Amino acid sequence: MMDSGFSLHAFGHSDRGLFRQNNEDYYGIFKDLFIVADGLGGHNAGEVASKMAVETIAEKILSLKSLLDTPSPDIEGQIRSIVKETSKRVYETSLKTPEQKGMGTTIASLWIQKSYFTAFHVGDSRIYRYRNDQLTLMTSDHANEVSIDEDQLGEIRRRYLTQAIGTTPDCEARIYRDQVQSNDRFIVCSDGLTDYVTTKEMELLLLKNKDAKQATHALIEAALSRGGRDNITAIVLNVSKQIESSSDQAS
Template identity: 30%
Template sequence: MVNRSDIGRIRQVNEDSALTGLINDHMAFAIVADGMGGHQAGDVASQVAVEAFQRVLQQHVEIANWTAEDAKRLMRIAIRQANDEIYHLAKQLTQYHNMGTTIVAALIIDSLVIIGHVGDSRAYRINAEQLEQLTEDHSLVNALVQSGQLTAEEAEHHPRKNVLTRAIGTDDDVDIDVRILEWNKQDLLLLCSDGLSNRVTEENLHQVVVSSLPLSERADQLIELALQAGGDDNITLVLCDMNDSPDRREDT
């Protein structure tokens, strides 16, 4: 499991954060957060989110016999903790007013992957046959596409493409999408901020991720593709190969 983050070519601050690791011998985790709120706010929001998420998981380090439903509940608890901490920090300090972040996270238990997300950071399942987007963007343009008011092509160039309908830390409560997936050994997991998914086509994502390069080089190549496409946003990703043994799923 590897993670990468790049400030891009335009932004002055990297407002993205990512973290991967092991809770114990039975569970691995990954999280990507894309902060918003400007200098000294978005970067704080994303960092608070990943730290709060990890802290909740560490409180359950002694548990070994995780069921899918247990992990699903843990995902919701961890993301809600991130929401609470960012929301109250934004209320207390003027410089953090209106800050927030997206979250896309995964808990990995044997052949199960539990995905949780809020916002427009994405999770993909990728194998030799296909690339499958596992998350629905919580964004204005996606809502318009779903209702038939915009085509997917129109949404790509819509001036309000970056407007979110749901985010972490902007309200005292948040609706979290969580799903449980059976995972095959040949499947790879990609979590990313929109700095990658908005700039690199699904065809190119698929081509790089299923290549025979070492996992770290595939991650580097994805960052490079986003930079070559303009790099007008921060670019962050986690790439996980399910063939990795648990003791190799560690922070990179």
């Protein structure tokens, strides 16, 4: 039983997509911490960066459990420090091997603490909250967006990240905190999902798929059906007011 009394049921899945040779996304489910990372860099370096970021953030966040028992825990300050430390670690690792030079990763992390949640991210991986049958974006991309008209093929949208973990030794996380409510649902995902499936479509898929595992697979299948040119990763979390908590993880 969690301190909050909430039961957390989560499922995550990552798909290579239909065109990519490697899957540079990585995710982790750690009871009350849910992380998705989208790696950047060639020669499999993106895979290294995303895995390192998830594991480092999880290790450091989970070591903060005692902080929650203090009268006024500085959650945001601790998270900012952890993200900076993680970026420095990935950056320093990238300097040791030529093939890993310039590697980096986005991250989107959702942490449930008692009756609150903290959503924090770097880059364009996202977190959504589904409440009262409405899906709301909790994050704001670190990206500049440029639109290009190419012949009659329509509008091509190309984003340029303004922040990523590991591309420099320092980066700033964007953080959002709010209260958790029973029956809240969350999506933590990479842009391989959001580039192909609209917020309204994701909202309808959650409405149709109450189970976290079913919802996760439905979201990923929707992205694949639209072309699936990128790696696609999603975690769906269901929050309920029950005694037990459980989570599942699939690769």
